[in-house]
Amino acid sequence: MSFLNNTKIAVIGGGSWATALIKILCEQQHIQIRWWLRNGNDIEHIRKFHHNPSYLSDVYLSPKKVKVFEKTKEAVKGADFVILAVPAAFVQESLQDLNESHLRGKRVVSAIKGMIPEENILVTDWISEKYKVPLNDIAVIAGPCHAEEVALEKQSYLTISSTDAGCAEDFSKLMTCRFVTAHPLADLYGVEYAAVMKNIIALACGITHGLGNGDNFQAVMVSNAMQEIRHFVTALDPRERQLSTSAYLGDLLVTAYSQFSRNRLFGNMIGRGYSVKAAQLEMKMIAEGYYATKSIFELNKKLHVELPITTAVYRILYQEESPSLVIEELKKVLK
Numbered sequence: 001m002s003f004l005n006n007t008k009i010a011v012i013g014g015g016s017w018a019t020a021l022i023k024i025l026c027e028q029q030h031i032q033i034r035w036w037l038r039n040g041n042d043i044e045h046i047r048k049f050h051h052n053p054s055y056l057s058d059v060y061l062s063p064k065k066v067k068v069f070e071k072t073k074e075a076v077k078g079a080d081f082v083i084l085a086v087p088a089a090f091v092q093e094s095l096q097d098l099n100e101s102h103l104r105g106k107r108v109v110s111a112i113k114g115m116i117p118e119e120n121i122l123v124t125d126w127i128s129e130k131y132k133v134p135l136n137d138i139a140v141i142a143g144p145c146h147a148e149e150v151a152l153e154k155q156s157y158l159t160i161s162s163t164d165a166g167c168a169e170d171f172s173k174l175m176t177c178r179f180v181t182a183h184p185l186a187d188l189y190g191v192e193y194a195a196v197m198k199n200i201i202a203l204a205c206g207i208t209h210g211l212g213n214g215d216n217f218q219a220v221m222v223s224n225a226m227q228e229i230r231h232f233v234t235a236l237d238p239r240e241r242q243l244s245t246s247a248y249l250g251d252l253l254v255t256a257y258s259q260f261s262r263n264r265l266f267g268n269m270i271g272r273g274y275s276v277k278a279a280q281l282e283m284k285m286i287a288e289g290y291y292a293t294k295s296i297f298e299l300n301k302k303l304h305v306e307l308p309i310t311t312a313v314y315r316i317l318y319q320e321e322s323p324s325l326v327i328e329e330l331k332k333v334l335k
């Protein structure tokens with residue numbers, strides 16, 4: 001019997017990505033999914049009707065495979081893998097009832113493309129420091145993949161990155177199904193930082209589009225962004241990496257250009273004149289790039305890497321500078 005049979009997976013989070021990941025996992029024949037959501041009404045609804053009423057409500061969630069829990073402690077009980085799929089800003093609050101013992105012996109997979117705000121550290125580092133999970137038992141899910149397209153069963157690709165090849169390979173098998181191909185990769189930090197930074201770039205693309213700039217300028221910004229990502233990631237973790245592959249460039253492209261991108265949508269509202277508060281209130285979904293901008297900007301105070309796009313977004317979001325003036329200045333430094 002392969003390890004895929006009867007694998008128990010806890011999923012933490014009730015948003016679109018958690019729902020999409022559960023849909024992918026439900027493609028495995030013998031699997032037990034233990035799902036924690038914070039919203040009690042959603043829990044009731046899923047138990048009764050087998051759909052998440054708040055996100056991707058068309059997705060059927062097989063009751064034979066999916067059990068829903070009110071408490072995180074219950075959800076992680078006996079799990080082989082624990083997937084974290086809440087926005088980074090809420091991960092501490094979501095896991096507050098857990099201690100080291102609850103995650104002992106389990107592999108933890110972060111599906112989060114963000115950093116812990118205030119601490120400015122990667123989610124994987126936070127998990128390994130706070131819960132003493134060995135780094136080799138930690139992985140991240142990356143790649144150009146929107147939950148909305150998973151719901152529609154559109155062919156998608158994921159990258160599972162870990163410092164441990166076995167951990168990445170095992171989890172890739174669980175994530176591969178009729179409409180998803182998952183590949184393992186051994187670049188935990190590179191993949192995770194690139195995923196955080198692409199959200200800032202998508203926000204910048206949204207801002208410039210909202211201001212009336214076109215595809216020509218966006219193409220220049222995306223290509224400059226790859227340099228920005230390369231320099232920053234290399235300063236933190238120097239090594240050979242193929243940044244033109246889907247885990248890095250692919251993810252940046254889908255976020256920068258897709259109609260489904262939360263970060264681009266959020267930026268677009270800012271470009272059209274919304275305040276940060278108004279844009280956040282208007283969106284039911286979370287734009288990770290808002291928090292990431294501050295974390296990367298703060299982290300860079302020690303590294304001093306040239307980050308013109310991130311700096312421009314920081315000035316607009318956190319220093320309330322005029323989007324049009326900041327983007328006009330940015331145009332002078334991009335090549």
Ligand SMILES: NC(=O)c1ccc[n+]([C@@H]2O[C@H](COP(=O)([O-])OP(=O)(O)OC[C@H]3O[C@@H](n4cnc5c(N)ncnc54)[C@H](O)[C@@H]3O)[C@@H](O)[C@H]2O)c1
Binds near residue numbers: 086090113114286
């Ligand atoms: N949606 C995607 O296509 C996609 C793809 C890849 C990665 N991700 C990543 O997955 C993570 C989750 O994003 P998502 O798209 O599922 O989010 P979402 O915007 O669809 O849903 C918002 C989530 O935030 C939770 N939330 C909102 N306010 C909260 C609060 N005050 N306290 C605690 N939780 C709160 C909601 O319960 C819900 O789980 C993010 O890091 C995102 O970058 C998303």
Ligand SMILES: O=P(O)(O)OC[C@H](O)CO
Binds near residue numbers: 145202251255261
């Ligand atoms: O494109 P966004 O801003 O919705 O982010 C979602 C995912 O990170 C895409 O891979």
